[in-house]
Amino acid sequence: MKSNLAIKVNHVSKTYDNGVQALCDFNLEVKEGEVFTLLGENGAGKSTIIKILTTLMDKTSGNIEIFDCDIKRDVNSIRKQMACVFQYTSMDMFLSLEENMLLQSDLYHMPKDEAIKRMKMLVDMFDLNSYCNRPVQTFSGGVKRKLDIAMTLMSNPKILFLDEPTVGMDVHSRNALWDMVKKIKKDLGTTIFLTTHYLHEAESLSDTVCIMNKGKEVIQGSYEELKELLNTSVIEIKLNQANVSDIVNRLKQEFGNIEITIRDKKIMIKNQKERFHSLMKYLIKNNVDLYSIGFVEPSLEDIFIQVMQGGLKWKL
Numbered sequence: 001m002k003s004n005l006a007i008k009v010n011h012v013s014k015t016y017d018n019g020v021q022a023l024c025d026f027n028l029e030v031k032e033g034e035v036f037t038l039l040g041e042n043g044a045g046k047s048t049i050i051k052i053l054t055t056l057m058d059k060t061s062g063n064i065e066i067f068d069c070d071i072k073r074d075v076n077s078i079r080k081q082m083a084c085v086f087q088y089t090s091m092d093m094f095l096s097l098e099e100n101m102l103l104q105s106d107l108y109h110m111p112k113d114e115a116i117k118r119m120k121m122l123v124d125m126f127d128l129n130s131y132c133n134r135p136v137q138t139f140s141g142g143v144k145r146k147l148d149i150a151m152t153l154m155s156n157p158k159i160l161f162l163d164e165p166t167v168g169m170d171v172h173s174r175n176a177l178w179d180m181v182k183k184i185k186k187d188l189g190t191t192i193f194l195t196t197h198y199l200h201e202a203e204s205l206s207d208t209v210c211i212m213n214k215g216k217e218v219i220q221g222s223y224e225e226l227k228e229l230l231n232t233s234v235i236e237i238k239l240n241q242a243n244v245s246d247i248v249n250r251l252k253q254e255f256g257n258i259e260i261t262i263r264d265k266k267i268m269i270k271n272q273k274e275r276f277h278s279l280m281k282y283l284i285k286n287n288v289d290l291y292s293i294g295f296v297e298p299s300l301e302d303i304f305i306q307v308m309q310g311g312l313k314w315k316l
Contacts, residue, residue, distance in 0.1 A: 003068060006032045006159050006191040007053065012062030014048050014215075022048040024215040026062070032158075034207035035185055035192045039199070039304060045215040046195050047163075053193070054084050054161055067158060083152035084161040089144050093137040097128060097147055100136060104151045115154065122150045125187065126180055142173025146180060153184070159191040160184065166198060174201070181205055203300040211307045218307050226303045234298055235276055237267040237283070238291040247288060254282055268296075 007030035014023040022045045030036040040046050051057035053064065055075050064071040066078045091100045098119065105115035123129055126146050131139060136147065145165060152160065162181070166174045178201065184190050196202055202209055203223055210220040219226065239247060248260050248267060255278075259270045269279070273295075283290050 004032050005065070006030045006034075006067060007036075007193070008063075008065045009049070009053075010063045012049070012052070012059050012064060014045075014052065014057075015060045022215055023052075023059070026212070026215060027217050028210050028220060030191060030193060031208070032067075032191055033185065033189050035181065035194060035205050036208045036210070037194045037196060037202040037206040038210050038212065039196070039202060040212040041308065043214075044212045046212065048215075049212075050161065050163055050193075050195060054082065055079055080155075081158040082161065083155060083157035083159075084163070085149050085152055085165055086163045087165075087167050089148045091136055091144070091148060091151065094135055096133050096135055097123075097131045097139075098133065100147065101151055101154055104154045108155045110154070118154055118156070122153055125183060126150055140173070142169055142176055145169065145173070145177060149177075149180060149184075153188070153190070156188075157190065159193060162192060162194045164195055164197065166196065166201065174198075178205060199299070199301045199304055209300065211304060213308065219303075223300060226300070227298055229303075233271060233273040234296050234302065235269040235272060235279065235293065236296040237269070237279075237293045239265070239267070240289040240291045250286070251279070251282070255279070270302075 007028070009026060009028045012023055012026045013021065015021045026045070026049060028038075038046055038049070048057070052059050053066070053071075055071065055078065058072075067081060069078050071078055092103070095103065101119045101122070102115055105118070110118070123132060128143070128146065128150065131143060131147070136144060139147065149160075149162070149165070166177055169177065181192060181194070182205070185192060194202070194205065206223065208220065208222055209226060211218050219229070221229070241247075244262055244265055244267060248262065251260060251267070251269075252258065255272075255275060258272055258275075261268045272279070276295075280293055283293065
C-alpha cells in the first residue's frame with residue numbers, strides 16, 4: 001500500500017572510516033507536498049543525512065525509503081525524482097538564462113518542445129522574463145539563486161533539496177526566495193527538504209521542523225506542536241528608551257532570580273505569568289518609558305535553544 005510519505009528514515013547510522021559517528025539511530029518522516037526543515041548546530045549531522053538522502057553517500061546501517069522505494073535497491077529510480085540545490089550556484093556564467101535552463105533539460109534528455117514549454121512556465125512563475133537573454137554573470141546574487149532553483153525544476157522533480165539556499169543573501173533577496181519556495185509548494189506540489197541556519201526562515205516556511213543534535217533527531221513536528229511541547233509563557237516588554245540593560249538590572253534586583261533576555265532591544269521574561277501585573281505596576285511606578293507589555297508566543301529560536309540545552313525531548 002502506497003504511503004503519503006516522501007521520505008522515511010528508520011534507525012539510520014553513519015560511521016566514517018576514521019571512526020567518527022555522524023549519525024546514530026537517526027529517524028525522520030517527510031510527508032509528500034510539505035516543506036520540511038532540518039535544523040541543528042554545526043556538527044549535528046545535517047550535511048551527512050543530506051548526502052545520504054541525495055544518494056551521494058552510503059549509510060552504515062538502517063533503512064531509507066523515498067516515495068516507497070528503497071534508497072539502496074532503487075537508487076536510479078530515486079535520483080530521477082529529486083533535484084538538489086546546494087550552497088553554491090552551479091551554472092555557466094557566460095551563458096544566458098535561457099541557455100542555462102535548456103542545457104539543464106539536455107542533461108535529462110527532455111524533448112526540445114517540452115523543455116521550451118517547461119522553461120517558459122518557470123520563467124513566468126518566478127518573474128525572470130527580463131533576464132532571459134542576458135549572461136548570468138550580470139545577475140545579482142539573488143537572481144542567480146532563483147535561476148539555480150528554476151534550473152533544477154526543469155526535470156519536474158517530486159522532491160527538491162535546498163541546502164542553506166539563502167546563505168550570504170541580503171534581506172530583499174532572501175524574502176524573494178522565500179516567496180519562491182512558497183510558490184513551488186503551492187503551484188507545483190513539490191516536496192521541499194530545507195536546511196537553514198535562519199530560524200525565522202524555518203518558522204515562516206515550514207510545515208514540519210526536525211531539530212537534530214549529535215547525530216540524533218531530538219524533536220520533530222509542526223511549529224504549533226513544538227510550541228505546545230515547550231509549555232512556556234514569555235512576557236515581552238518594549239521600551240521607548242535606549243538603556244535597556246539598565247532596566248533589566250533593575251528588574252532583576254526587584255524580582256530576584258528571573259530569566260530575562262534581550263532580543264532586538266526588547267526585554268523577554270520567561271515563565272513569570274503570575275508576575276505580569278506586578279511587573280507592569282513596577283515599570284509604571286518607576287516612570288519607565290514603556291511602549292508596550294504583553295505575552296508573546298515562544299519563537300522557534302526559543303524552542304531551538306531549549307532543545308540544545310536538553311530541556312525538550314520527543315520520540316518518533
